[in-house]
Amino acid sequence: xxxxxxxxxxxxxxxxxxxxxxxxxxxxxxxxxxxxxxxxxxxxxxxxxxxxxxxxxxxxxxxxxxxxxxxxx
Numbered sequence: 001x002x003x004x005x006x007x008x009x010x011x012x013x014x015x016x017x018x019x020x021x022x023x024x025x026x027x028x029x030x031x032x033x034x035x036x037x038x039x040x041x042x043x044x045x046x047x048x049x050x051x052x053x054x055x056x057x058x059x060x061x062x063x064x065x066x067x068x069x070x071x072x073x
Contacts, residue, residue, distance in 0.1 A: 003060045007051060011040055 014036045022029035043049040056062075061069075 002066070003052065003055050003062045006055060006060065007049060010051060011036055 015033055018029045018032040018036070022033075039049065043052070
């Protein structure tokens with residue numbers, strides 16, 4: 001699976017989870033939704049994301065890296 005798809009999936013999961021928890025437990029879970037939104041917004045401009053750094057260390061490759069490898073072969 002490509003790194004970008006994982007990032008979008010995890011971001012969407014966290015937003016849905018925090019909205020669900022805000023309805024079931026406490027409205028302060030929406031602060032987590034705001035944190036995820038701010039992180040997604042800043043990563044659109046800076047191309048830096050904490051989860052992206054972790055996934056790259058684990059071994060997942062971005063679309064750009066996969067295309068570059070395919071061209072070398």
